[in-house]
Amino acid sequence: NVIYLKDYEVPAFLVEQTELRFELEEDQALVRSQVRYARNPESSNRQHPLLLDGHESLELQRLSIDGEVLSEKDYRRVGEQLSIPNLPDHFTLECITRIEPQNNTALEGLYKSDGMFCTQCEAEGFRRITFYQDRPDVMALFETIVVADKQRYPVLLSNGNMVDAGDEDDGRHWVKWQDPFPKPAYLFALVAGDLECIDDRFTTASGRHVSLKIFAETKDLDKLDYAMTSLKQSMKWDEEVYGREYDLDIFMIVAVDFFNMGAMENKGLNIFNTSCVLAHPETTVDAGFQRVEAVVAHEYFHNWSGNRVTCRDWFQLSLKEGFTVFRDSQFSADMNSPTVKRIEDVALLRTAQFAEDAGPMAHPVRPASFIEISNFYTLTIYEKGCEVVRMLHTLLGAETFRKGSDLYFDRHDGQAVTTDDFVQAMADVSGRDLSRFKLWYSQSGTPQVSVTGEYDAEHQRYTLHMRQSCPATADMATKQPFLIPVAVGLLDAQGDDIPLTGGQTTEVLECVAAEQSFVFDNITVEPTPSLLRDFSAPVKLRFPYSREQLVFLMQHDSDGFNRWDAAQQLAVGIMSELVVDYQQGRTLVLDSALIEAYRQILNDASLDKAMVAKVLTLPSEAYLSELAEVIDVDAIHQVHRFVKDAIATALAPLFLQVYQANTSAEEYSPDATSVARRSLKNLALSYLMTTEQPEYLALALQQFKQADNMTDSQAALTLIAHSGFEAEAAEVLASFYQRWQSESLVVNQWLAVQASDPKPDALARVEALQQHEAYDASNPNKIRSLVSVFCAQNMQNFHNSDGSGYRFLADQIIVLNKQNPQIASRLLTPLTRWKKYSAEQGALMKAELQRINNSGDLSRDVFEVLSKSLAV
Numbered sequence: 118n119v120i121y122l123k124d125y126e127v128p129a130f131l132v133e134q135t136e137l138r139f140e141l142e143e144d145q146a147l148v149r150s151q152v153r154y155a156r157n158p159e160s161s162n163r164q165h166p167l168l169l170d171g172h173e174s175l176e177l178q179r180l181s182i183d184g185e186v187l188s189e190k191d192y193r194r195v196g197e198q199l200s201i202p203n204l205p206d207h208f209t210l211e212c213i214t215r216i217e218p219q220n221n222t223a224l225e226g227l228y229k230s231d232g233m234f235c236t237q238c239e240a241e242g243f244r245r246i247t248f249y250q251d252r253p254d255v256m257a258l259f260e261t262i263v264v265a266d267k268q269r270y271p272v273l274l275s276n277g278n279m280v281d282a283g284d285e286d287d288g289r290h291w292v293k294w295q296d297p298f299p300k301p302a303y304l305f306a307l308v309a310g311d312l313e314c315i316d317d318r319f320t321t322a323s324g325r326h327v328s329l330k331i332f333a334e335t336k337d338l339d340k341l342d343y344a345m346t347s348l349k350q351s352m353k354w355d356e357e358v359y360g361r362e363y364d365l366d367i368f369m370i371v372a373v374d375f376f377n378m379g380a381m382e383n384k385g386l387n388i389f390n391t392s393c394v395l396a397h398p399e400t401t402v403d404a405g406f407q408r409v410e411a412v413v414a415h416e417y418f419h420n421w422s423g424n425r426v427t428c429r430d431w432f433q434l435s436l437k438e439g440f441t442v443f444r445d446s447q448f449s450a451d452m453n454s455p456t457v458k459r460i461e462d463v464a465l466l467r468t469a470q471f472a473e474d475a476g477p478m479a480h481p482v483r484p485a486s487f488i489e490i491s492n493f494y495t496l497t498i499y500e501k502g503c504e505v506v507r508m509l510h511t512l513l514g515a516e517t518f519r520k521g522s523d524l525y526f527d528r529h530d531g532q533a534v535t536t537d538d539f540v541q542a543m544a545d546v547s548g549r550d551l552s553r554f555k556l557w558y559s560q561s562g563t564p565q566v567s568v569t570g571e572y573d574a575e576h577q578r579y580t581l582h583m584r585q586s587c588p589a590t591a592d593m594a595t596k597q598p599f600l601i602p603v604a605v606g607l608l609d610a611q612g613d614d615i616p617l618t619g620g621q622t623t624e625v626l627e628c629v630a631a632e633q634s635f636v637f638d639n640i641t642v643e644p645t646p647s648l649l650r651d652f653s654a655p656v657k658l659r660f661p662y663s664r665e666q667l668v669f670l671m672q673h674d675s676d677g678f679n680r681w682d683a684a685q686q687l688a689v690g691i692m693s694e695l696v697v698d699y700q701q702g703r704t705l706v707l708d709s710a711l712i713e714a715y716r717q718i719l720n721d722a723s724l725d726k727a728m729v730a731k732v733l734t735l736p737s738e739a740y741l742s743e744l745a746e747v748i749d750v751d752a753i754h755q756v757h758r759f760v761k762d763a764i765a766t767a768l769a770p771l772f773l774q775v776y777q778a779n780t781s782a783e784e785y786s787p788d789a790t791s792v793a794r795r796s797l798k799n800l801a802l803s804y805l806m807t808t809e810q811p812e813y814l815a816l817a818l819q820q821f822k823q824a825d826n827m828t829d830s831q832a833a834l835t836l837i838a839h840s841g842f843e844a845e846a847a848e849v850l851a852s853f854y855q856r857w858q859s860e861s862l863v864v865n866q867w868l869a870v871q872a873s874d875p876k877p878d879a880l881a882r883v884e885a886l887q888q889h890e891a892y893d894a895s896n897p898n899k900i901r902s903l904v905s906v907f908c909a910q911n912m913q914n915f916h917n918s919d920g921s922g923y924r925f926l927a928d929q930i931i932v933l934n935k936q937n938p939q940i941a942s943r944l945l946t947p948l949t950r951w952k953k954y955s956a957e958q959g960a961l962m963k964a965e966l967q968r969i970n971n972s973g974d975l976s977r978d979v980f981e982v983l984s985k986s987l988a989v
């Protein structure tokens with residue numbers, strides 16, 4: 118059942134008003150909807166029936182048109198669709214459905230999380246609540262009444278403004294909410310529970326007073342301040358940088374413990390996974406604080422890029438997600454170190470998104486077809502989609518880009534539009550023809566750019582020759598050349614930037630053909646090129662640098678991102694050779710160039726500490742795997758250990774100095790400088806611990822015992838738990854659990870540390886932990902911390918050559934397929950990459966995919982991923 122973009126048709130009916138009434142009880146919820154429909158003048162067929170989406174789980178209790186009850190012969194219900202023919206041009210449809218939120222384990226639609234009611238309607242969850250045209254181009258004004266027991270559910274929330282409330286005489290109470298902005302059903306939200314909140318206010322640039330409320334269970338009330346600060350910063354930033362103001366009198370966030378994704382931008386009522394909103398120094402690591410800041414901003418920014426201007430259909434998902442990720446990345450860059458933020462984003466893109474492009478689920482930023490839209494909340498839609506918007510920003514410049522975004526918001530406010538509309542706004546303000554650029558939306562795959570340099574001393578001319586190509590992907594065989602912006606600088610022998618056109622030090626070259634050359638005149642010495650500065654395009658760029666040149670760039674490039682990338686390229690080159698040595702049984706010897714380069718960086722006091730930590734972090738095993746033609750998990754793992762150990766041994770005194778110099782008694786603060794200091798300190802400790810010397814174990818144990826914040830505590834815990842000091846490992850794990858067992862999110866970290874342990878008994882441990890009191894097999898956060906971490910991050914153990922890791926994962930998926938299809942399908946990812954491994958490993962992986970396939974009733978989610986994985 119494939120859905121195609123090319124088959125898009127406008128809805129047959131428009132909705133003028135949607136009135137909902139929810140009666141929430143312990144064993145059911147009754148939902149009454151009254152919807153005013155009008156035939157869509159743009160629909161070609163005036164006889165078209167009304168097509169409503171409704172999940173099979175809906176128990177239809179009553180259907181009436183303008184007060185006349187319909188009988189079963191008046192409509193047809195087949196699968197997920199209800200079709201009502203012979204309708205007038207205007208009418209009101211009343212519909213009563215009965216649902217069972219308490220039994221909704223899929224966590225889509227209306228469900229219960231820890232005793233509270235909440236919703237998740239994106240993408241197609243609303244059809245699990247009532248019959249509706251559940252598609253984003255049907256926008257309506259919503260009015261919602263929620264009725265529930267007052268004792269159990271004192272707080273009743275929905276979108277918009279609260280307009281009325283009252284008590285009934287049976288112990289129930291009700292609240293009426295009205296949302297003044299038309300919206301698609303996927304932005305609907307409802308929450309009912311025993312919640313408390315923290316309060317604040319924000320005054321917008323034009324003087325609107327907005328009440329800000331963040332709700333959570335009482336026990337978590339002390340972990341909401343950081344989210345509130347982040348929210349206010351986001352509101353201010355969006356006014357200053359994009360001219361976007363908030364538009365309601367109230368903005369609410371609710372933290373829930375059971376959630377399939379990170380968070381959801383429901384109009385005026387964002388719902389967050391606790392993992393993306395709660396933060397406290399004692400329980401949250403630095404990366405957790407940054408995640409809260411980023412996700413709060415992301416969901417807030419959706420109010421414009423997603424809600425005020427929404428998507429016409431789900432093929433356009435990146436219209437809101439790519440743009441919003443770009444906006445939140447700009448925000449995080451402004452709040453923290455922009456270079457570090459860029460490095461983190463690119464590292465994720467190059468390991469995980471590039472791997473997605475190379476796998477069976479490859480798809481363009483605007484997919485042409487899908488079976489289940491939930492499977493397309495991907496790195497390609499989000500992260501590559503962000504890169505595509507970033508390229509527009511690079512090509513047009515900040516000022517023109519802002520004009521384009523103003524025009525886009527202005528032109529399409531209140532509409533459901535396409536990625537073409539977005540690019541058109543950018544084309545209109547810049548006067549540029551962006552038709553080639555649009556291939557980034559329609560063609561999948563990671564382009565490769567091979568660059569060579571040619572210096573002509575006689576004419577003082579330097580030429581860069583570029584060839585671009587894009588490998589075939591699972592979904593698309595051939596591609597046309599992309600418009601690739603390549604930001605370039607040229608370094609002289611001292612490492613200074615040579616002034617280029619107009620005196621600028623970085624020039625953006627536009628590579629648009631399969632082969633193209635770019636000439637620089639008046640270049641008096643042969644330069645070292647710095648290419649793809651700040652990662653100006655999501656491509657794999659190759660230049661035949663010598664190791665000396667990479668060290669030179671590491672030390673001198675004025676582009677911080679490229680300094681880091683030069684270090685990565687240097688390490689990748691050295692480690693790839695060592696992988697071959699390992700495979701051929703040769704003794705491993707580390708090129709001292711890497712050690713010396715690292716020594717230099719450690720000694721350079723002028724560098725930002727966060728940058729030093731990034732530069733000194735070896736390419737991950739996952740990144741090396743992505744780069745490999747055939748992934749040899751064992752060789753990569755052993756080489757990684759060997760190189761880290763060799764560096765640690767050679768530079769131990771320096772690492773110790775760095776460790777000590779960056780140990781501080783200051784009170785914890787999640788500001789960028791302190792985060793940088795801790796990241797460098799804990800990196801130094803991780804090198805020291807690699808050597809397995811007892812004196813460094815003592816250091817780690819001391820840090821573990823004395824830490825007053827989770828960042829230091831967890832860093833020490835992980836290093837000790839993963840070390841060969843087994844007695845101490847067991848001890849710290851036990852004491853950590855003892856101390857934190859009542860903090861669910863901390864327990865998740867405790868599970869993840871054990872699931873990622875490289876020691877050979879990890880699988881047995883994971884299986885034992887599934888029986889632990891701390892585990893809950895119905896909570897996605899627990900599943901992610903234990904099962905996903907083991908299967909996606911513990912490469913060595915998951916890929917055990919006896920196939921036990923694969924068997925374990927398949928067993929999990931067979932259970933989850935029925936319980937929570939979205940999570941099941943996501944968990945499948947590691948197995949889908951079977952083609953990248955040796956024939957024997959691949960066969961074991963494929964056999965497990967086949968076993969899942971034969972296990973019976975597959976959800977659409979799992980079916981799509983399986984069938985695509987088995988077809989390649």
Ligand code: ARG
Nearest residue numbers: 239240377378380381491494
């Ligand atoms: N729109 C949300 C966000 O990016 C993601 C929600 C996706 N949920 C889902 N079940 N597919 O912030």
Ligand code: ZN
Nearest residue numbers: 415419438441
């Ligand atoms: Zn989003």
